[in-house]
Amino acid sequence: MLKLDSQLLEELCLINSPSGFEFPMITYIINYCYRIEGITYEIDKVGNLFITKNTTSPKTYPCLVSHMDEFHRLSTPRKIMFKDNLIWAVTKDTEKTCGLGADDKFGICIILQLLKVLPDVKVCFTVQEESGGEGAIEAQQNSEFFNNIRFIIEPDRRGNSDIIVETNSLKITSNEFLEDISDLLQTYKYKPAVGTFTDVGILKETINVSAINLSCGYYKEHTTREYGRLNELAKCLNLIYSIVNKATKTYVHSSPNKLYHSWYYNVYEDDSIYNLNNYSTISYEEASHICHNCTQYDCNNCKIWEIAR
DSSP, X not given: OOOOXXXXXXXXXXXXXXXXXXXXXXXXXXXXXXXXXXEEEEEOTTOOEEEEEESSOOSXXXXXXXXXXXXXXXXSOEEEEEETTEEEEEEXXXXXXXXXXHHHHHHHHHHHHHHHHOSEEEEEEESOGGGTSHHHHHHTTXXXXXXXXXXXXXXXXXXXXXXXXXXXXXXXXXXXXXXXXXXXXXXXXXXXXXXXXXXXXXXXXXXXXXXXXXXXXXXXXXXXXXXXXXXXXXXXXHHHHHHHHHOOSOOBOOOOSOOSOOOBOEEOSSSOXXXXXXXXXXXXXXXXXXXXXXXXXXXXXXXXXXXXO
């Protein structure tokens, strides 16, 4: 089992990188990569960062994706708070809760840790996901980077158990891929779900391999009460590490034309990954205010949140 690097997580969360102003995060990641053998990188004209780690000259690579921007635009620096299993942020001047930027600094943390331990991997860090996926739209043009990947994994989902198999109104993964990793999904307690929008859905418009987006332990994203659970972040880290080590073939998959609009946060009610009969009426924005612990809308009295308030 890989241990979560909480110091790395804190350093990432201290960086304010609002959409369109990702430069501090770009420089942090590049400096981090200088310490790792076998890494080369390139930056495109909008700021997307493409990293390749090659130590064994493989024919194909797993590919990991995360976005470097965050929703929050802070006027004062953050202070990162830890208590037991929770992480959240407060402003340094008033110590009022503020956005943590866990969406998607949690994903960046996972990928940077995996860059250290995996012998060969490709990583795409995008800009401006929170501005309509502008970075991923440009990243599609880098066909040479993506032409020898086996699959794509993006850790950019709230909660602790969703494996997103449909997003951006597209089916993004194959039955074969899900079947081959089904034992890992059972071990780590992940189930197929429908997403709304993220970079991997944009990339899948032109990249013909299976892709998934995984819950990585953050909650109430895009709000001042955003927080995360460290054990759930560590669980996602180890699931991805296990998938990369097990899924060694190329999982070819072409996303069909958009079949339906998935503007809602939906979870399948059974194990059939293509059963679309049951939809939630809760929008993505509304769902971000629901307390994970007690499931009450915009809860102010939950004991879990009292720890972090």
